Amino acid sequence: xxxxxxxxxxxxxxxxxxxxxxxxxxxxxxxxxxxxxxxxxxxxxxxxxxxxxxxxxxxxxxxxxxxxxxxxxxxxxxxxxxxxxxxxxxxxxxxxxxxxxxxxxxxxxxxxxxxxxxxxxxxxxxxxxxxxxxxxxxxxxxxxx
Numbered sequence: 596x597x598x599x600x601x602x603x604x605x606x607x608x609x610x611x612x613x614x615x616x617x618x619x620x621x622x623x624x625x626x627x628x629x630x631x632x633x634x635x636x637x638x639x640x641x642x643x644x645x646x647x648x649x650x651x652x653x654x655x656x657x658x659x660x661x662x663x664x665x666x667x668x669x670x671x672x673x674x675x676x677x678x679x680x681x682x683x684x685x686x687x688x689x690x691x692x693x694x695x696x697x698x699x700x701x702x703x704x705x706x707x708x709x710x711x712x713x714x715x716x717x718x719x720x721x722x723x724x725x726x727x728x729x730x731x732x733x734x735x736x737x738x739x740x
Contacts, residue, residue, distance in 0.1 A: 605652075613654060621656075625658060635657055
């Protein structure tokens with residue numbers, strides 16, 4: 596399945612939900628950087644030649660931390676809260692940043708589990724702000740792969 600195979604109603608639903616998911620990811624990964632100041636990529640691959648490994652339409656939201664970013668200590672809340680905006684890369688650096696060869700922070704299992712819990716709560720909060728109570732989540736339709 597590729598994005599070009601989506602029905603208009605499916606594409607509209609993705610367009611409705613994708614901003615909410617992007618805000619959730621950014622708020623979870625960079626809790627001290629407002630969404631409007633955060634940098635990130637939204638990537639969607641179509642077909643094996645474009646690195647689509649899982650044959651359904653999905654998006655990757657890839658947070659891009661400021662070069663001087665120090666992650667907030669979630670237990671204490673300590674961390675910096677002001678960062679200079681990233682400069683627009685030029686030349687070879689543009690390719691370096693665009694294709695994801697920039698900074699990457701590895702998570703251990705405990706950090707990953709905590710991040711998942713944070714993302715779940717942030718998603719509930721974002722949904723409630725956007726659409727009302729979490730009970731308003733549409734029923735999931737079963738899909739054939």
